Amino acid sequence: MRNQSIFAGLSLEELRSLGMEVQDISCLQGEVLYRVGDDARYAYTLRSGAVKLVKSLENGQEVIIRLLHRGDLLGFEGMQEAQHRHAAIALAPSELCRLDLAELQRLSERLPKVQEAIRQRWQQALQSSEDHIMELGAKRAEARLATFLLQWVEHYPQLRSLPFPLSRPDLAAFLGLSTEHVSRIMADFKRHAFIQEQRGHLEILAPQSLAGMAGKLPEHKPD
Amino acid sequence: MRNQSIFAGLSLEELRSLGMEVQDISCLQGEVLYRVGDDARYAYTLRSGAVKLVKSLENGQEVIIRLLHRGDLLGFEGMQEAQHRHAAIALAPSELCRLDLAELQRLSERLPKVQEAIRQRWQQALQSSEDHIMELGAKRAEARLATFLLQWVEHYPQLRSLPFPLSRPDLAAFLGLSTEHVSRIMADFKRHAFIQEQRGHLEILAPQSLAGMAGKLPEHKPD
DNA sequence: AGTCAAAATTGATTTTTCTCAATGCGCCTT
DNA sequence: AAGGCGCATTGAGAAAAATCAATTTTGACT
Numbered sequence: 341m342r343n344q345s346i347f348a349g350l351s352l353e354e355l356r357s358l359g360m361e362v363q364d365i366s367c368l369q370g371e372v373l374y375r376v377g378d379d380a381r382y383a384y385t386l387r388s389g390a391v392k393l394v395k396s397l398e399n400g401q402e403v404i405i406r407l408l409h410r411g412d413l414l415g416f417e418g419m420q421e422a423q424h425r426h427a428a429i430a431l432a433p434s435e436l437c438r439l440d441l442a443e444l445q446r447l448s449e450r451l452p453k454v455q456e457a458i459r460q461r462w463q464q465a466l467q468s469s470e471d472h473i474m475e476l477g478a479k480r481a482e483a484r485l486a487t488f489l490l491q492w493v494e495h496y497p498q499l500r501s502l503p504f505p506l507s508r509p510d511l512a513a514f515l516g517l518s519t520e521h522v523s524r525i526m527a528d529f530k531r532h533a534f535i536q537e538q539r540g541h542l543e544i545l546a547p548q549s550l551a552g553m554a555g556k557l558p559e560h561k562p563d
Numbered sequence: 564m565r566n567q568s569i570f571a572g573l574s575l576e577e578l579r580s581l582g583m584e585v586q587d588i589s590c591l592q593g594e595v596l597y598r599v600g601d602d603a604r605y606a607y608t609l610r611s612g613a614v615k616l617v618k619s620l621e622n623g624q625e626v627i628i629r630l631l632h633r634g635d636l637l638g639f640e641g642m643q644e645a646q647h648r649h650a651a652i653a654l655a656p657s658e659l660c661r662l663d664l665a666e667l668q669r670l671s672e673r674l675p676k677v678q679e680a681i682r683q684r685w686q687q688a689l690q691s692s693e694d695h696i697m698e699l700g701a702k703r704a705e706a707r708l709a710t711f712l713l714q715w716v717e718h719y720p721q722l723r724s725l726p727f728p729l730s731r732p733d734l735a736a737f738l739g740l741s742t743e744h745v746s747r748i749m750a751d752f753k754r755h756a757f758i759q760e761q762r763g764h765l766e767i768l769a770p771q772s773l774a775g776m777a778g779k780l781p782e783h784k785p786d
Numbered sequence: 787a788g789t790c791a792a793a794a795t796t797g798a799t800t801t802t803t804c805t806c807a808a809t810g811c812g813c814c815t816t
Numbered sequence: 817a818a819g820g821c822g823c824a825t826t827g828a829g830a831a832a833a834a835t836c837a838a839t840t841t842t843g844a845c846t
Contacts, residue, residue, distance in 0.1 A: 395697060398778060403700045405693050420686045425693075455678055462685045463643045469692040470628050470648075474618060476699035477626045477739030481803070508824060516700030518804050523825055539812095555621050704833070731794060741834050746795055762843090 346437055347385055347413070348457030355439075360447055363438040369505065373414070373428040373436070380418025382438045386410060389434020390505055393426040394513070404514040406468065407431075409495040413461050419445060432505040476516050479554075484515045485525050486554040489535065493544055504542035569660050570608050570636070571680030578662075583670055586661040592728065596637070596651035596659070603641025605661045609633060612657025613728055616649040617736070627737040629691065630654075632718040636684050642668060655728035699739050702778060707738045708748050709776040712758065716767055727765035 391408040614631040
């Protein structure tokens with residue numbers, strides 16, 4: 341466990357021996373890692389738990405830009421910009437490694453491998469954002485939610501019952517819907533026995549049915 | 564003109580002298596630079612014109628993921644992945660510089676400056692994608708369109724009448740709306756004399772009114 | 787100028803989604 | 817156990833947006 345690769349194929353010890361300040365951090369559900377506009381001193385790797393990246397519109401409405409899972413990086417926009425552009429909030433109790441951005445900058449200039457790894461992650465983030473754009477731009481509510489649930493599963497392989505720390509408002513803020521609408525669709529999925537939910541845990545009973553909804557054409561004759 | 568900085572602060576000649584193969588490319592409206600799944604051999608910098616990056620859903624529905632303007636880069640996902648994940652299509656007659664990806668890879672390993680510049684651009688793309696997510700996730704059709712038009716202006720400073728090579732279906736595919744709905748809103752904007760349109764050109768008559776619709780309550784700047 | 791096809795507009799209608807309001811449930815505290 | 821609080825659910829009505837079906841406009845090509 342201790343010797344797990346943290347970042348760019350380097351273990352925690354290797355990073356430390358290269359002069360990198362790495363802090364183990366653990367945080368509670370709801371804890372704020374940083375806020376919009378905070379000076380970006382640190383970047384993080386998420387070792388366990390889940391984190392949401394949130395931005396607010398002028399009118400105060402919150403949008404979840406990205407959801408992070410074990411192994412994901414956050415706060416790396418600080419390598420280019422002085423301030424964070426999202427808020428990062430733990431959805432569940434989480435463990436992270438905190439890296440000093442200035443040192444990371446230095447390290448990345450010396451080690452091409454690190455550069456490469458960062459670019460790789462940036463690429464992943466962009467990919468996932470673009471996928472999200474497609475969801476929001478082209479799919480209806482049911483399909484968005486179905487896709488989302490199926491993707492959530494993939495982050496918890498070989499688990500029957502998945503940790504599911506998202507509230508209805510969280511889901512709504514991520515999928516671009518109202519809380520009520522999300523609630524209705526989830527109730528629908530339960531009624532059809534596609535899913536089952538209890539105390540922050542989710543079970544996908546009929547993945548193929550969800551997959552059907554996820555790819556469904558907007559025009560579909562009612563039966 | 565010839566000595567303009569192409570990329571990472573390097574002029575075309577400098578890049579060539581470093582052994583980089585740089586091709587000037589010009590293409591017509593509607594021309595396809597690459598398709599989804601094409602082997603990624605080249606990346607491009609857009610020198611003039613406009614390009615759309617398009618992805619299709621299983622059902623064939625097309626979504627415009629990003630719009631590119633003078634100075635933007637495209638095709639750089641090929642540095643990490645073997646195939647392009649979008650189609651790139653010229654919206655207007657455009658001029659580009661085509662860079663060989665393998666050589667770019669080599670160059671970026673030698674020159675940290677290039678690395679840095681690429682990361683910067685990646686960051687910009689991510690930023691713009693995230694902004695787009697906010698638009699799609701949180702705003703109504705009118706507001707999206709208003710925001711979009713105001714952003715379009717910014718790419719053509721000090722021009723009264725802006726090139727506007729987007730069809731209604733293009734706008735719809737970018738803003739996540741139906742063609743008809745876009746058409747209605749545009750008609751509305753014209754009726755209110757917020758904008759004026761003729762033959763692929765657009766004039767913003769009342770930016771502050773559009774800004775109002777876009778959802779910007781507190782601050783407005785005199786221009 | 788005249789014809790044609792593509793693109794845009796408009797209208798009527800339906801579907802989807804939101805909003806507002808009420809209610810219910812689970813969990814925590816006392 | 818009772819009360820209270822936050823979150824989730826449900827319902828009804830309103831609003832937003834999509835869909836379907838004509839037209840109308842535009843632009844390109846004779």
